[in-house]
Amino acid sequence: MPAYLDTTPCPTPAWLPEGHSQTIFASRFSSHHRTSFVRERVDTPDGDFIDFDWTAPGFGPGASLTPPMFAQLSASAGTPAVSHNALVLFHGLEGSSASHYAQSISQYFRARGWTVVVPHFRGCSGEPNRLPRAYHSGDSADIAFMLATVRQRLPGMRWHAAGVSLGGNALLKYLGEAGSEAGWLAAAAGISAPVDLMAGGHALGTGLINRRIYTHMFLRTLKSKTLQKAQRFPGTIDVIRVATARDLYEFDDAYTAPTHGFRDVTDYWTRASSKPLLAGIAVPTLVLNARNDPFLPGRYLPGVNEASDHVVLHQPEQGGHAGFPTGHFPSNLNWLPQRLASFFRTGR
Template sequence: MAGKSVAMTDIRSLPHQIYHRRKCLWLCSSAGNLESGEVLGPQILRRGKLPEVVGKDAEMTAKLTSLRRPYVPFPLLGNRHVETIFGSFFRSRPVIRYRRECLRMADAGTVALDWPVAGKEAEVWNRELPVNSPVVILLPGLTGGSDDTYVRHMLLRARRHGWRGVVFNSRGCADSPVITPQFYSASFTEDLRQVVKHVGNCFPQSNIYAIGWSLGGNILVRYLGQEAGNCPLSGAVSLCNPFNLVIADEDFHKGFNNIYDKALARALRKILKKHERLFEGIRGEYNIPLAAEARSVRDFDEGLTRVSFGYKSVDDYYADSSSSLSIKYVQTSLLCIQAENDPIAPSRGIPRDDIKANPNCLLVVTPHGGHLGWVAGDDAPFGAAWTDPLVMEYLEVLENSKKESQSPRKIDGVHIPMVDSIQI
């Protein structure tokens, strides 16, 4: 597999790029027409607006200089759908080479960890890091992986700051091998638990952190709540977390949001098709034909996901998997970053009261940004998201406060055998 990118290799040729970018422009135009009332006037575009900040840690807030700058969307990109689509299609893609490490989980399933080993900026990647350099685990969104542009930008920024990064590709994502008839879900945290233990054992002198986007953020926050005071992570960041999956599901089928629903369903179908032989003859309430032909994420979850994880209905699955229920139990430093106009993670689902009541949590809500868009800041419109400097600044503050007062840490945990290690 040498020389092969981890995912999305089928759309990287120039003709496909041209086709998809033309389609993107059409989608942006359609989105702007559908919600023209959200397009910002010139005065607002120039002035911007400071993010909403919720939390009790005034000392931390004071140290985050990024919060003193207003959020100013790039001109003509203030519409939530335009920002979402533009960030997805037009954000630059840093050149990074990975070493893939496949881990067998306790239930015999497999996940893939992609460790960046080289990139275009040779001076960044050739610099040897100290053995105790902090490590950050990245959890992409639904069906996402190490090829996603927002993931690559964060890896590059972390490396520039002297951090090690690793991408946790869930079962079936980014060509992660699937050897059992089970993928992953919004409720399933056991794979993350074992990955954290493994990474901690690989770097016993380092503090371990995690960043999760969208569904990855939901899984991360659930994990933090479950671990409570026993969490081995030194800090975490959640971005565009849907939090309340019942509310998110309600909004997912409205208006222009159907575009996202169909796109994610298509990505889920593609993963299932690649591994459909594992599900042949499977017993129980599974409806594999429904999942294989799913036109919505809900259809896929009805046919496969909710059954795999023991739920009686999709609604039960969404209600139980909502990370909004976990916030009150989090005892690890956590930064949650949301966009007020996020079409996929509705702001009305943010557990503001629980975050405000938890001294370990800090919430930042930008007035605009869409879903994983945040096309603003010094790197706009094609560079890293507006949130990236804030995320790095938060993690650096945590690390600086820990490294002088904390002795080397060893994570206790079971040995996780490596299935394979390949150079990519």
């Protein structure tokens, strides 16, 4: 059976008429609730670390994330204050638990008694990671490690997973590779995931706004962190090519691809894309992409014959990239977490 296609609109305001305004306004100006997290650092098998930011009823600032704390949370699940449900949320490129989408989604679910955890991809938690490598759009091995970690911490929870942008693509890739082995997840969602990295990468390198705003924003932090790595690991990074990269194509060809085991940027973008793996997903999964997303034009989104019957493809005409603002000025970010909650509850 093919995937289910949902075209129900996201009611974006008339004064945010297209994808760029919806993306930028949601990121910078839309109102949303905020939450605080308690951080846990977990060492990886290869000698690095990943920081997990947790929030839940009873997890306040200054709490110590010790085994007794997790045991207490697990024991209290099912009480009026604490749900048995938990959500692991993967952020996007150069994002973190402070990103607007992570804050709005985390607060929405926490307020309803859920436990929420935001794992940070390597180097994104505010402190450099320990190795020359960083993270990438197809990092399904790290997704698997993060999922195994949170499941180990709270094995009695009913776990859900969601990823935004890069995190969404990496999660979807993992789900497609894992198939039924990911069946312990109750449901999953990929939000504004660039499922075709080749198309998305070229889109970000084309057009004045894409190059001057989005690409410039990403390269500013990516270059800085990578050049700092080069000082710590002399001879491992092509400093000149990184420093002179003008777009993500050149940056990924100079650093991301060779550092993470890919032949070049074409090999990386091809092998790391989740679109070819959607047919292998065996967990109820929402793949939500606005058709006016400036990071991935609508013509490159998957069709119903490219995904398994466990997948709902929701493709509203409006919403931008990781935005989906609604309501009166200055708009709000309530629609996205509500859409996630609806899918987790009904499977549609």
